[in-house]
Amino acid sequence: MLHSIYAISMSRNPEEPVYNRIEEARVALGLSRQDLADKAGVHYQTIGYLEREEYSPSLVLALRIAKSLNQEVSELFSQTPFKRGK
């Protein structure tokens, strides 16, 4: 039982992280989180979670976000951290 209580407070799926440069691309286009959320058809907080790399999107959502930001998925998402300013 204590394990469950702990799990509720603390656990997140220890998924393989997916790094992204959504924020960088969004800011470059002068879009707010709400603007991008409207374009991609998600809640604005989901954009926040994505930008903080706390949530990994499905392929469909990744494609929608890439399209909204006029980028390719491979330019926006990576399994290795992006180098700053690139």
Place this chain on the structure above:
Amino acid sequence: MSKKNKIYWFEGVTEKGVKDLLNNENSKFKWLRPQRNRRILVILMALGLVLTSMGSYWPTLKTNLNLSGAGAVTVYSVTAVFVVFAWVGGYSFLRIAVRSIADAPDELLDERQIAVRNTSFRYAYYILGYILMGLMVMMLFGPELQMFQPEGNDGSYVVIATLFACAALPSMVMAWRERDI
């Protein structure tokens, strides 16, 4: 021409209601959004459920307070009405605090919200399992330990509290667990 507000009978929500709560511009209940306030609400709800289950001791309390007849009925009725209103109010605030995500249908949520909702239901199911296990142990050993009496504490309020918990647990888990709602 305004679009008809779709009612989701099974989930107990309306399209407009959920969309209004998901809308960031809806600032009426912003004070409920911080995780700290949500957790306080969850603790209050949990305490409320424990107090409701203690209602089974009403016959003992009535005897100890020397209440009988109209006086007993009045005290019982006022308390019962207060408990029901407090619970309905608390449950409503809880649903607002989690933007009705725990009750909303898939078509009104995005994929992260659906994942959050599903995880909350999974944990709520585990917790409910523990509550029901406790209830089962009480039912197994209660009569032997003389916890229940036919004319006194019959344990019915424990069942009522458990039913309340069934309805509220997914939202309670979500309110407790999620950093941003």
